[in-house]
Structure formats: C-alpha cells, structure tokens
Amino acid sequence: MTSTIASTAIHDLLEKQDTASVQAALAERHSADIVEMLADLDPERIVAVLKLLPDDRQGRVFGYFAPEQQVAMAKAMDRGTLVRFITAMSHDERADLYARLSPEQQQALLPGLAQAEREDIRKLASYSEGTCGAIMTSDYATLEPGLTTLQATEKLRREAPDKETIYEAYIIDAERRVVGRISLRDLLVARDEAEVGDVMRKDVHVVRAEEDRVEAAQKIARYDLIAIPVINGGDKLVGIITHDDAMDVEREEATIDMHKVGSVGEGIVSVRSAGIWLLYRMRFVWLVLLVFGNIFSGAGIAYFEDTIAAYVALVFFLPLLIDSGGNAGSQAATLMVRGLATGDVKMRDWGTMIGREVLVALLLGLSMAVAVSLIGVFRGGPEIAMVVSMSMVLIVIVGSTIGMSLPFVLQRLGWDPATASAPLVTSIADAAGVLIYFAIATTFLPMPG
Amino acid sequence: MTSTIASTAIHDLLEKQDTASVQAALAERHSADIVEMLADLDPERIVAVLKLLPDDRQGRVFGYFAPEQQVAMAKAMDRGTLVRFITAMSHDERADLYARLSPEQQQALLPGLAQAEREDIRKLASYSEGTCGAIMTSDYATLEPGLTTLQATEKLRREAPDKETIYEAYIIDAERRVVGRISLRDLLVARDEAEVGDVMRKDVHVVRAEEDRVEAAQKIARYDLIAIPVINGGDKLVGIITHDDAMDVEREEATIDMHKVGSVGEGIVSVRSAGIWLLYRMRFVWLVLLVFGNIFSGAGIAYFEDTIAAYVALVFFLPLLIDSGGNAGSQAATLMVRGLATGDVKMRDWGTMIGREVLVALLLGLSMAVAVSLIGVFRGGPEIAMVVSMSMVLIVIVGSTIGMSLPFVLQRLGWDPATASAPLVTSIADAAGVLIYFAIATTFLPMPG
Numbered sequence: 068m069t070s071t072i073a074s075t076a077i078h079d080l081l082e083k084q085d086t087a088s089v090q091a092a093l094a095e096r097h098s099a100d101i102v103e104m105l106a107d108l109d110p111e112r113i114v115a116v117l118k119l120l121p122d123d124r125q126g127r128v129f130g131y132f133a134p135e136q137q138v139a140m141a142k143a144m145d146r147g148t149l150v151r152f153i154t155a156m157s158h159d160e161r162a163d164l165y166a167r168l169s170p171e172q173q174q175a176l177l178p179g180l181a182q183a184e185r186e187d188i189r190k191l192a193s194y195s196e197g198t199c200g201a202i203m204t205s206d207y208a209t210l211e212p213g214l215t216t217l218q219a220t221e222k223l224r225r226e227a228p229d230k231e232t233i234y235e236a237y238i239i240d241a242e243r244r245v246v247g248r249i250s251l252r253d254l255l256v257a258r259d260e261a262e263v264g265d266v267m268r269k270d271v272h273v274v275r276a277e278e279d280r281v282e283a284a285q286k287i288a289r290y291d292l293i294a295i296p297v298i299n300g301g302d303k304l305v306g307i308i309t310h311d312d313a314m315d316v317e318r319e320e321a322t323i324d325m326h327k328v329g330s331v332g333e334g335i336v337s338v339r340s341a342g343i344w345l346l347y348r349m350r351f352v353w354l355v356l357l358v359f360g361n362i363f364s365g366a367g368i369a370y371f372e373d374t375i376a377a378y379v380a381l382v383f384f385l386p387l388l389i390d391s392g393g394n395a396g397s398q399a400a401t402l403m404v405r406g407l408a409t410g411d412v413k414m415r416d417w418g419t420m421i422g423r424e425v426l427v428a429l430l431l432g433l434s435m436a437v438a439v440s441l442i443g444v445f446r447g448g449p450e451i452a453m454v455v456s457m458s459m460v461l462i463v464i465v466g467s468t469i470g471m472s473l474p475f476v477l478q479r480l481g482w483d484p485a486t487a488s489a490p491l492v493t494s495i496a497d498a499a500g501v502l503i504y505f506a507i508a509t510t511f512l513p514m515p516g
Numbered sequence: 517m518t519s520t521i522a523s524t525a526i527h528d529l530l531e532k533q534d535t536a537s538v539q540a541a542l543a544e545r546h547s548a549d550i551v552e553m554l555a556d557l558d559p560e561r562i563v564a565v566l567k568l569l570p571d572d573r574q575g576r577v578f579g580y581f582a583p584e585q586q587v588a589m590a591k592a593m594d595r596g597t598l599v600r601f602i603t604a605m606s607h608d609e610r611a612d613l614y615a616r617l618s619p620e621q622q623q624a625l626l627p628g629l630a631q632a633e634r635e636d637i638r639k640l641a642s643y644s645e646g647t648c649g650a651i652m653t654s655d656y657a658t659l660e661p662g663l664t665t666l667q668a669t670e671k672l673r674r675e676a677p678d679k680e681t682i683y684e685a686y687i688i689d690a691e692r693r694v695v696g697r698i699s700l701r702d703l704l705v706a707r708d709e710a711e712v713g714d715v716m717r718k719d720v721h722v723v724r725a726e727e728d729r730v731e732a733a734q735k736i737a738r739y740d741l742i743a744i745p746v747i748n749g750g751d752k753l754v755g756i757i758t759h760d761d762a763m764d765v766e767r768e769e770a771t772i773d774m775h776k777v778g779s780v781g782e783g784i785v786s787v788r789s790a791g792i793w794l795l796y797r798m799r800f801v802w803l804v805l806l807v808f809g810n811i812f813s814g815a816g817i818a819y820f821e822d823t824i825a826a827y828v829a830l831v832f833f834l835p836l837l838i839d840s841g842g843n844a845g846s847q848a849a850t851l852m853v854r855g856l857a858t859g860d861v862k863m864r865d866w867g868t869m870i871g872r873e874v875l876v877a878l879l880l881g882l883s884m885a886v887a888v889s890l891i892g893v894f895r896g897g898p899e900i901a902m903v904v905s906m907s908m909v910l911i912v913i914v915g916s917t918i919g920m921s922l923p924f925v926l927q928r929l930g931w932d933p934a935t936a937s938a939p940l941v942t943s944i945a946d947a948a949g950v951l952i953y954f955a956i957a958t959t960f961l962p963m964p965g
Contacts, residue, residue: 095718095719096719097719097721097739099738099739220704223704224704224705227701227704227705228705233701233704234683234700234701234742251683251700252676252682252683255669255672255673255676255682256673256676256677269544270544270545270546272546287763288760288763288764288767289548290546290548291760293683293742293759310742310759310760310763311737311740311759313763314736314737314759314762314763314766315737317763317766317767317770318737318766318770318858321766321767321770321774322854322858324774325770325773325774325777325850325853325854326850326851326854328774328777328778328850329777329846329847329849329850329851330843330846330847330850331847331850331851335851337855337860338851338852338854338855338860338861339855339860339861339865343872343875343876343879346851346872346876347876347879347880350844350847350876350880351879351880351883353843353847354840354843354844354847354880354884354912355883355884355887357836357839357840357843358836358840358884358887358888358891361835361836361839362891364835364836365832365833365835365836365891365895368831368832368834368835369832369895372828375828375831376825376828379821379824379825382817382824382831382834383814383817383818384814385817385831385834385835386810386813386814386817386834386835386838386946386950387806387807387810387813387814389835390806390810390842390942390943390946391803391806391807393839394779394802394803394806394942395799395803397778397779398778398779398780398799398802398803400778401774401775401777401778401779401780402775402778402780402784402787402795403787404774405771405774405775405787406786406787406788409767409771411786411787411788412787412788416788423792423795426792427792427795427796427799430792430796430800431796431799431800431803434800434804435803435804435807438804438807439807442807442811442814446814446818463803493839493843494839497835497839501835
C-alpha cells in the first residue's frame with residue numbers, strides 16, 4: 068500500500084520536474100521498492116529517474132528490474148550509460164542481461180568494457196537457461212590453505228566491496244579445485260595464527276555448472292547454506308550460487324509446477340506482466356489436448372448409445388462419476404508431483420506409494436459410493452443406484468491409480484512429472500470412467516427388446 | 517542414492533553392534549544426511565545411535581528431525597538425555613518441540629532447565645502456529661549505538677557460538693526498539709574507531725510476532741536479507757527469522773497452496789510420511805463437496821431430459837463441454853492463486869485482470885469452438901455442430917471468468933484464495949455448462965411433437 072501512494076507521489080513530482088524531491092524520495096528506499104514504484108513508467112522515463120540516483124546506486128537499482136524490463140531500458144539509453152550500469156551490476160545479473168540483448172547490442176556494448184569483464188560476461192552468459200551455470204555469479208571469495216585466519220580475514224575484508232558474499236569462502240588448490248570451505252564466523256572464532264587449511268571444513272557440497280538449477284536450490288535448503296560453489300567439467304571452481312538466488316529459484320519453480328498442475332504451460336513467470344498472446348498460447352495447448360482426449364470418452368458414449376437411450380436417467384450421474392474419477396486422479400497426481408519436486412518422494416518409493424494409494428482410493432470410492440447411492444435411489448431407483456455405486460468405487464480407484472502413477476512414469480521417461488497435469492489425468496480418467504459406467508450399466512440393467 | 521546405500525550399511529553395523537564403525541560413518545556427515553539415514557529406525561534405536569555422536573553434535577542432529585519424530589524420540593529417552601538434547605538445540609527448534617510435548621512431558625522437562633532457558637522456551641512456544649513468532653529464534657545479536665565498530669566486531673566474535681547468525685546485528689535503544697541494523701561485512705569494512713550508531717543502516721525491515729509467517733518469507737526474499745527482526749506489540753525486539761527458515765516457509769507454503777489447487781486439504785506437509793487416515797480425510801472432504809456440487813448439474817440435466825431423449829447425440833459432447841469450462845476455469849484460478857500468493861497480483865489489479873481474462877477466454881473459446889465444430893459436423897450434423905460451437909464459446913468464457921474471480925472474492929472475504937481449488941471451480945463451471953449447453957440446444961433444435 069505504502070508503495071502505491073509513494074508511486075503516485077513520484078509520478079506527480081516527475082510531472083512538476085521537481086528532481087530534488089524525487090531524489091529525496093528515492094534516497095531512503097530499498098532498490099526493490101524503487102523498482103516497484105517506477106515499474107509503470109516508460110523505459111525512457113525510468114532511465115531518466117535512475118540517473119538522478121547517486122552514481123554507485125544506479126547500476127544496483129537497475130539490476131533489480133525484471134530482465135525483460137532491463138532489455139527495454141537498455142534500448143532507451145546511450146552506450147555510455149549502459150556500460151556504466153552494467154559495470155555496477157552484480158556478475159550474474161549483468162550476464163543475464165547480456166544474454167538477452169540482440170547480437171547488435173552485444174557487439175556495441177563489449178568495446179566499452181574492460182577485457183576481464185568482457186570475458187567474464189561471455190563465460191557466464193554461455194550457460195543454457197535453467198542450469199546452475201546460468202544463475203551463478205563469478206564474484207566469489209577464495210582463500211589459499213596456507214594463510215593464517217588473521218590474513219584470511221584481512222583478505223576478505225579488503226575484497227568485501229567486490230564480492231557477492233564474504234560469509235563463505237572456498238579454499239582452492241593450484242588447479243582451482245575446491246578442497247574446503249570456511250565461514251567468516253569460523254575465521255573470526257579461530258585463533259589468529261591458525262592456518263586456514265587446518266581449520267577449514269572439508270565436507271563441501273558442490274553442484275556442477277550444467278546441472279539443473281533446482282539441484283542448487285535443494286542443496287542450499289537442505290544444508291542451510293549461505294552459498295554453494297559451482298564446478299565445471301574439469302572440477303574447477305567457476306562460480307557460486309547464493310541463498311537469495313536459491314530462494315528465487317524455489318519460488319519460480321513452484322510457480323511453474325503449480326501452473327503445470329493447473330494445466331497452464333510453463334512460459335508464464337508473472338501473470339501480471341504476461342501478454343494476452345502468451346496467456347492464450349500457454350492455455351490453449353492444454354485445452355485442445357483435452358478436446359482430443361475427450362474423443363475417447365465420446366467414442367465410449369457413442370458405443371453405449373442404446374443403453375443411454377433406454378435409461379436416460381443414467382446421464383444424470385455421468386458428470387458426477389467422471390468428475391469424481393478425474394478429481395481423485397488430480398489429487399493423487401498433485402501429491403506425487405509436489406512430493407517428487409521437493410524430494411519428499413523418490414522414484415524408489417513407487418511400490419510403497421501405489422499400495423497406499425489403492426487403499427486410500429478404496430476408502431474414498433466406498434465413501435463416495437454411499438453418498439451417491441442415496442441420490443441414486445431417489446433419482447433412478449435401486450437398480451440405477453447399484454450401478455452408480457459400483458461404478459463410483461471402480462472409477463475412483465482407477466482414476467487415483469492413474470493420477471498417482473503418471474508422474475512416476477513421466478519422470479522415468481526423463482520428462483517433467485508436473486506435465487501429468489490435471490487435463491491429462493482428467494482425459495484418461497474420463498474415458499476410463501465412461502467405459503466402466505456404461506459397461507456396468509449394460510451388464511446389470513435389463514435391456515428392452 | 518549415496519544415502520540409501522549408507523543407510524543400509526548403518527543398519528548392518530547396528531545389527532553387528534559395531535559402534536566404532538557407526539561412529540566413523542556418522543562423523544563426516546551433515547546432520548541432514550544423518551537424519552535421512554536413520555529415519556526408518558525405531559525412535560529408541562535412533563536415540564541410541566545419537567548417543568554415539570560427540571556430545572556437542574547430539575542436540576544439533578536431533579534438531580534436524582521432523583517435529584513429529586522428535587516427539588516420538590522424546591518419549592523414548594530419559595529426562596536427563598532430553599534436557600541435554602534440548603539445551604543444545606537452537607532456540608526456535610526447542611520451542612517448537614516443547615509446544616508439541618504433552619503437558620506432563622512439559623512439566624517433567626522444565627525443572628531440568630536453567631531459569632532463563634525455561635522462560636525463553638515458554639515465551640517462544642506461546643505464539644500460535646503459522647505466525648512469525650512461532651518460527652523466530654531468540655538467539656540473535658544486538659549492539660549498542662555507542663560501540664566502535666572494532667568493539668562491535670569483538671562482541672560478535674565472542675558471542676558467535678551462541679547466536680543463530682552474527683552476519684546481521686540489530687542496534688537497539690534502552691526500550692529494546694530497533695533503531696538500525698549493521699552487517700558484519702559493513703562492520704569489517706568500516707574504520708575501526710567509527711561508531712556503530714554512525715555507520716548503521718536505518719532502513720530496517722521488520723515483521724510483527726503475530727503476523728503470518730509468509731510476511732517474513734516475502735520480505736526476506738524481496739530484500740535479499742540474511743535475517744529479519746521480529747517485534748512485539750510494544751515495538752520491542754523479540755526475535756529474528758533467518759534466511760534458511762524463510763526458505764522452509766516458502767517451500768511449505770508452496771506445497772500447501774499446490775495441494776489446495778489440486779483439491780487436497782491443507783494438513784499434508786509430507787506425502788511420504790502422511791498416514792492413510794490423514795490422506796483419506798484431506799481428499800474426501802473435497803470429493804464429497806464435488807458430489808453435492810454436481811447435484812446442480814444433475815438437476816440441470818433432469819430439467820432438459822426431453823431434449824436429451826430427442827437428441828441422444830448431444831450426450832456425446834457433454835463431457836467435452838463441461839470439462840472445457842472446468843479446465844479453463846481451473847487454469848484461470850491457478851494463475852490468480854499463485855499470483856496472489858507471490859504478491860505478483862494484488863487485490864487492486866482485479867479490474868485489469870478481468871478485462872484481460874475475458875479477452876483471452878474469448879480467443880480460447882473461439883479456437884475450441886472451431887476444433888469441436890469439426891467433430892460436431894461429423895458426429896451429429898450441422899445443427900448439432902452449431903449448438904456445440906456456440907455452447908463452447910460461452911462455457912469457456914463463463915468458466916474462465918468464474919475461475920479468475922473466485923480467488924479475489926475469497927481473498928476479499930478474508931479466506932485463503934487457494935481454497936478456490938479445482939473442484940469448487942469445476943462444480944460451478946459444470947452446472948453453468950449444463951445449463952448453457954441444453955438451453956441453447958432446446959432453443960435452436962426443432963423439438964419432436
């Protein structure tokens with residue numbers, strides 16, 4: 068709420084060209100808040116406001132904008148400003164931006180940078196999206212094992228302004244292989260003359276640059292780390308990923324998984340800033356898959372048309388039965404997708420899980436059968452009630468088992484288990500439901516003629 | 517994989533009563549890994565293994581077990597051991613455990629603890645679940661503004677072993693109100709004789725103890741914090757929440773939201789360790805709600821029984837049409853639920869969102885109508901195709917609008933928007949779909965007689 072009011076105030080001040088007040092209003096604010104306040108302005112306008120900030124803050128605030136906004140702003144500024152902003156950004160952010168610029172913009176930018184920075188940006192920007200390499204930063208702190216803890220503390224203190232974090236430092240050998248880690252806390256607590264190599268911890272958790280970024284987030288969460296080192300194919304240290312980036316990964320991946328479970332494609336990170344066309348595409352794919360999935364249910368219905376014509380009351384229960392199967396399946400799929408994503412459930416648990424699932428589904432199916440049989444007697448008489456109840460038990464068990472198993476099957480095939488989203492499970496459970504229901508009806512109800 | 521193998525090995529070693537090898541196997545492992553290795557053993561057995569660890573590690577490893585397991589283990593140990601474990605746990609973990617013990621266990625435990633610890637535990641355990649107070653810890657570092665940065669660094673160094681973190685310290689006045697914050701990094705970089713009050717940062721983000729824990733996680737994520745201070749009703753500092761706890765909150769809340777969107781109740785944190793009865797209850801509630809929601813669809817179908825009897829081919833398209841409405845609605849609901857949860861979408865965005873949603877739904881409905889009209893002509897002739905296409909457009913728009921709006925309505929009513937889960941949206945969209953479909957059919961198709 069505060070930032071909305073402040074945002075309106077900023078717009079007013081800009082209208083009045085009262086730059087002194089704009090500067091005063093921005094001076095005490097966190098970069099994240101400034102970004103939110105300015106988000107609705109044109110890129111040109113935002114760049115003009117950023118230039119009102121003290122030199123050392125401009126790049127840092129710029130780094131807080133969403134990557135797409137950074138690109139739009141980059142187009143709206145002269146090369147000198149862009150070079151200045153990029154130089155002040157943290158190493159991972161500037162590599163992200165660089166990777167999103169057009170080849171012409173990239174070529175125009177590089178000559179303005181020092182050679183070391185050019186190489187650093189090129190290297191970081193070369194990792195493909197979704198990997199640890201793509202989110203790591205190269206401004207990490209290293210120590211040699213022979214330093215005393217006093218010397219090491221002094222080194223970290225000197226390097227502090229240029230490093231993403233100095234709270235974890237990594238001890239490397241001559242080949243840049245990580246041989247240990249030490250926290251600033253351990254350094255301070257140790258005797259000043261102790262050697263880093265003697266007091267460092269040797270249980271270093273690492274990730275590989277080409278691994279999925281989720282690996283890094285999971286290890287940081289599991290071991291309560293401030294940062295995790297990233298190594299390349301030759302086991303050399305090439306970067307670190309910090310706890311705040313892990314938190315962003317955790318959040319983005321949860322969003323993507325939730326969208327998939329809710330049958331939305333994986334291209335939407337922010338629903339607020341997503342365009343109509345993107346929203347359309349991400350949703351259309353799944354809805355159309357459902358149309359074709361439903362051809363099977365339709366075929367089932369067509370096959371049993373005589374039964375339906377003889378007992379139109381059966382149609383009354385059709386939505387209820389197929390929805391129950393689909394919903395029980397979605398429930399089971401959701402539990403497994405999230406379990407696999409957080410590491411709570413592993414592939415080897417499939418056997419235990421399916422046993423439990425059948426048991427839970429049997430209980431659910433029986434309870435649902437009791438509920439629906441009451442309506443069945445009232446609406447269609449005892450014979451229909453029996454058919455509906457029997458169908459309900461079977462449909463819930465089949466739907467649940469499909470929903471539970473699909474994420475495991477997809478994971479085994481090397482796909483993302485979250486793709487076992489509602490419409491896929493629903494379509495399969497629907498078709499199974501139609502067949503079960505009308506087959507039981509045809510078997511147990513006397514047919515005219 | 518590593519830990520499975522190790523786990524089997526540990527079991528073997530325990531069978532052989534080879535305690536020396538067990539100790540060696542555990543010595544190099546992180547607490548989180550030890551917990552995973554021992555998780556399948558009986559509580560008595562786990563306690564016996566923990567006692568093989570060095571004294572200072574026992575409590576820390578114990579703190580890593582899930583709260584329910586801690587309670588089971590607490591029952592399996594004598595009071596002296598429990599006191600020893602609890603004294604070594606971090607303040608937030610031990611308060612969590614205390615809150616879960618039976619009144620008798622609590623009474624038995626207290627006399628064994630020092631008075632300061634008793635009071636600390638009682639105070640922390642008094643906050644209700646889900647609040648910032650319930651996850652905060654009281655072992656934080658404070659500084660007085662008059663200290664030099666050298667003195668402050670010395671103080672943090674001395675207190676390091678007893679504090680959850682020394683990387684952020686909070687500057688408090690005589691009434692324990694937070695007046696500033698300083699990072700260890702800033703302390704190290706500042707001149708030694710500078711005063712803390714002069715170099716501290718005054719833009720301190722805080723949360724209140726009674727606020728939802730999600731607030732703390734969101735602020736830590738937004739401002740890239742190591743920790744956030746927690747204040748009570750009198751604005752006094754009472755605790756801090758650290759980045760690793762924020763990550764756990766983020767993860768648990770995402771799981772709860774995803775379960776709700778997937779129509780599972782909110783009681784399941786780990787599907788692996790959840791019991792059959794809990795799984796049954798959490799799923800049954802929503803499935804039964806669906807049965808009753810479907811009575812409305814059924815009533816709609818009963819009302820149009822004559823139309824159905826005259827055109828049985830209409831039934832062929834029923835699952836397809838109502839599923840399309842329900843799925844489009846679930847998609848829209850999922851996007852909004854996640855957007856509201858991450859703060860991407862705010863209540864004030866409702867107007868913009870509904871305008872966009874109608875546009876996207878119109879495009880989706882038209883595309884789906886084209887797809888389904890082809891099947892319609894083939895299966896039921898041009899008249900049926902027209903009815904089905906018109907119904908599809910309307911049903912997708914109505915379903916999407918309901919799915920999009922429900923999370924906002926629930927939030928406005930003070931409920932959790934994630935409760936607008938699939939079956940609720942599906943049930944409403946189903947009933948609307950049945951009415952739209954058969955009303956259009958009855959209007960446009962010639963009735964016999």
